[in-house]
Amino acid sequence: MAYKHESVERLVKAIFAHAGSDDREASIIARHLVEANLVGHDSHGVIRVPSYIDWMGKGQVVANQHASVVFENDAIAVIDGNFGFGQVVGEEAMEIGIAKAKKSGVAVTALRNAGHIGRIGDWALMATDQKLISVHWVNTSGAGILVAPFGGSDRRLSANPMAAGIPVDGGEPIVMDLSTCVIAEGKIKVALNKGVEVPENAIIDGHGNPTRDPNAFYADPVGAILPIAGHKGYALSVVCEVLAGALSGGHCSHPDNPNAKGVTNGMFTLLLDPAKFVGGSAYAEEMERFVKWVKASPPITPGGEILMPGDPESRTKADRLANGLPLDDKTWNQLLDTAGQVGLSQAEIMELVA
Amino acid sequence: MIHVDYQKLRGLVQDVFERAGCNRDEAERIGRYLVESNLAGHDSHGVIRVPRYVNWLKEGKVVANQTPEVAMDTDVITVVDGKSGFGQSVGPFAVQMGIDKAKKNGASIVAIRNSGHLGRIGDWAEMAAAAGQISIHFVNTTGLGMLVAPFGGAERRMSTNPIAIGVPREGTWPLILDFATSIVAEGKCLVALSGGKPLPKGALIDGDGTLTEDPLVIYGKFDSSQPLDNRSGSGAIRAMGEHKGSGLSIMCEFLGGALTRGGAAQKDENKLLNGMLSIFMSIEAFDAGHFFGDEVKRYVDFVKTAKPAAGVDEVLLPGEPEMISRAKRKAEGVPLTENAWESILETARAVGVPESDLKGLEV
Known part of the structure; x- marks a missing residue:
């Protein structure tokens, strides 16, 4: 299900404001979390709200510092x-x-x-x-x-x-x-919530054996994530x-x-500050030349494309700004539950996400 | 495999470069740094490079006894133009400037451009660590070393672009991270081609997009009578860790190439020039409370005591394999394949090292 990013941001801001953040802080938190969803890094997006509120309640993160x-x-x-x-x-x-x-x-x-x-x-x-x-x-x-x-x-x-x-x-x-x-923990959580496997060679279970089951990561004894590139x-x-x-x-x-x-x-x-290192436009010209040149490497897969770091994020953002934030039901319901816990009424929630 | 005494090997390499035109100090440094790579177990950056270095010197692609130019000099920034001098001379010159400024100002940045091959980048991290400083290094080449395909691509666009980071510790050896952002450094392809350690599976990609570990896709052909040319193959080395290593490698091009003004990788370069962006930090400047040393020690103990994976004796720290190798090779000699040793001796003869000096070097 896709949600308007403005609505999600309003809801998240209200959750933090109710939990004790001042207005500015609540806005900043909401903006950053929703931005992570917009660029496609769902693992660092609003899926984190319940944990944040939990930590706040336990004094593990302190409001208005x-x-x-x-x-x-x-x-x-x-x-x-x-x-x-x-x-x-x-x-x-x-x-x-x-x-x-x-x-x-x-x-x-x-x-x-x-x-x-x-x-x-x-x-x-x-x-x-x-x-x-x-x-x-x-x-x-x-x-x-x-x-x-x-x-x-x-x-x-x-x-x-x-x-x-x-x-x-x-x-x-x-x-x-x-x-x-190999993968951020948030991505294992997303897989767990969606009920899908994690990629190969990403995690080991509590006994050190390779596995693709996100449940094995949270079992007793707990599993571990592997570092990239050994x-x-x-x-x-x-x-x-x-x-x-x-x-x-x-x-x-x-x-x-x-x-x-x-x-x-x-x-x-x-x-x-590149302007302090290189006079004139040499730096910018060099960047432009190199980016063009890298992008011209023939793709491995027919019809493929070489992307610059950051390209997938800016494209996802354009798409999600236009078409809304896709959130799985579990994540969305957790968000609504958290809103209820911090004292937002059903009517207030409805109004925020309208 | 042939084993050569490391001190005699240093002496031989020094002699070769003195005869090839380097002054005594420079030749001594080249001998010391190349053999140090072998001692550390990084054979790809060791004396296997001697024939190529001598060829480049003859062809004017690297300049003996060059004085680097300081192109910019503030309290915290140094830009050094190596003017194609030997990396073993440009490197220590620039790194020392960075260390001196960080000692005074807490941190400093050094941007090196147009340096001859800077060798094993861990050397520069070790030099800073010996001065009690943390350092971080991003390296590129202007194009001759262009061997790595971007993630999703099948053609060369980047160099093997190493990153090195050094962290000194009190009373013991420093932690040294030092790796190519490609799955393997080019030197490891050279080693594999000359009969040494084979490459990991799928480390390379052929021009048609097939994964392979055959170094011929880099060199095209192997004819011992011809100098090897890494531009002859149609394939490329793959970036480490899929898109993540590809991203790190591209950053090396911008930091080591574009920002230093040495240039990011491009086609048709015919000499190997490195760019390097380094940051140096004095620990005391950050650590007024003298917390750092104890925390590193505590954390290192925590990592070392992880239960080893099946088939592994011990969890090692960054820099530890190099420490182990150094001790072993100092005692047992530097192992070289017959091909590699023969080509070094050939080069030594060609620059006039007398036959009598080539005897008795093996352990």
């Missing part, structure tokens, strides 16, 4: 998210980094103790909107431990996404956004833990961390 700077100079900033909503403290941390990069040409920010910061591609887009290049490494401090190390058979790493954004003059930015494991994805994931976890002053994934029960993210961000 703001980012505070622990240390800064012209090029770097260490920022504490104070366990506030990632959508809010993430934006604030990015604003700090963007201002520094515009001044110095370079900025490195290390954000710790942020609530779930959602789809990392959002932060890359925030940089490309300002004509900056960005690269992001993300970890969680404990609740998201899901991934087995290369050669290991139980969970030791988080899904640890990386993202990068490249601004393109007069065109769509190029945005890479990936988790360093030892390479494993190494990238370890680096996410070190940069976003340890260097930020937050924590690397560990079940004994004090904040391991709720998702607490760390994000390490590198921002670069």
Whole structure:
């Protein structure tokens, strides 16, 4: 079933406003979650609302918090998210980094103790909107431990996404956004809700055997997700833990961390201003040339097309803006249940989603 | 397989490059870095490259004793033009500038363009780690190394575009991530072609879109009397991790190529030039509370104690296979295939290394 994105956004905003977020915070959370659905990353979209509300009730994420700077100079900033909503403290941390990069040409920010910061591609887009290049490494401090190390058979790493954004003059930015494991946990949840199998070579069961059954992932003992590309994805994931976890002053994934029960993210961000590196239009011309050239690689499948990182997302967004957000019944009903739990009446819900 | 004493191998490589026109310091660095790759187990970036390096020097595609030009120099940004000098000279020059600035300002960025082959990128991460700094490196070539198909494509559009990241640890060896964003580096195709370790299944794609592991799709033919040309094949190497590695590789082209102004990969380049974007970070600048070292130690212990998968003895950390290899090869000698060793000796003879110096190198 497809829903108008405006209606879903109104409903999500109302849910957070009722749960204790101020108006601005509720808007920011709703905007980011719906944006993830619009670009097709359903695993990071409104499917998360019930967990967010649950965490809020348990004090694992705190309403109406703001980012505070622990240390800064012209090029770097260490920022504490104070366990506030990632959508809010993430934006604030990015604003700090963007201002520094515009001044110095370079900025490195290390954000710790942020609530779930959602789809990392959002932060890359925030940089490309300002004509900056960005690269992001993300970890969680404990609740998201899901991934087995290369050669290991139980969970030791988080899904640890990386993202990068490249601004393109007069065109769509190029945005890479990936988790360093084969699939994000949200995608296993989507498969579980839809009752379908996960792709091959993506997860192992609690005994270390390959499986395609999403139920095996949540069984006792729990399964684990495999890192992308074997030892390479494993190494990238370890680096996410070190940069976003340890260097930020937050924590690397560990079940004994004090904040391991709720998702607490760390994000390490590198921002670069290409205008400070390359004079004139050389950078833009080089980008244009290379993109054309890559897209001209003959497709493997007849009628296929070579896409740039970010192309699938911008196409999905155009489609969903026009045709609505497809949400499965289970996700939609969970959303309505959550709305009821935070005190929205049936009539109010009906009015919001009308 | 032939085993060569690593110190003697360094000496031989140094001698070859001194005779080929490099000054003593540069020749020493080339010998040291190439043999270091072999010690680390990255044979693809080791002395197997000697014949090609010497050919490039003769053809003027790499310039001996070149002085890199600092094209931009702020508190936190350094842009270095390698002017086709040896990567083993341009690399340490630029990396040292990055380390010095990060020591002062917390972080710094170095953009290198037009460098000769920068070799094993882990070297640069290790150099920063030895100075107590975290570093991250994105690398591309301007086109000669173009070997990798974009996700969904069957034709070469990117280079093998390595990424390296180094994290120093207190009192022990640093964590070093160092890999090509392709399933294998080109050197591994060379190794497979000369009878060494075979390639993983489906690591390559033929020009018609079929998955394969036959290195001939890269080189076209194998004739030991002819120098190998990786442009002769119709196929390509595939990106690691499907669309994810393809995305990382494209980012290397933009960061290492477009931003440095060295250029992203293009057709018909006839010399190997690397671009590299590096970031250096002083841990102290971020870590006033002295939290980092303990947290890394705690986390490393957590990862190491994961129950090993079936058939695996031990979960290894990034950089650990290299540590193990280094100890073993220092003791037992550097293993080289007969083809590889013979072509190195050929090159040594051609630049005038006396026959007597080519004896007694094997363990």
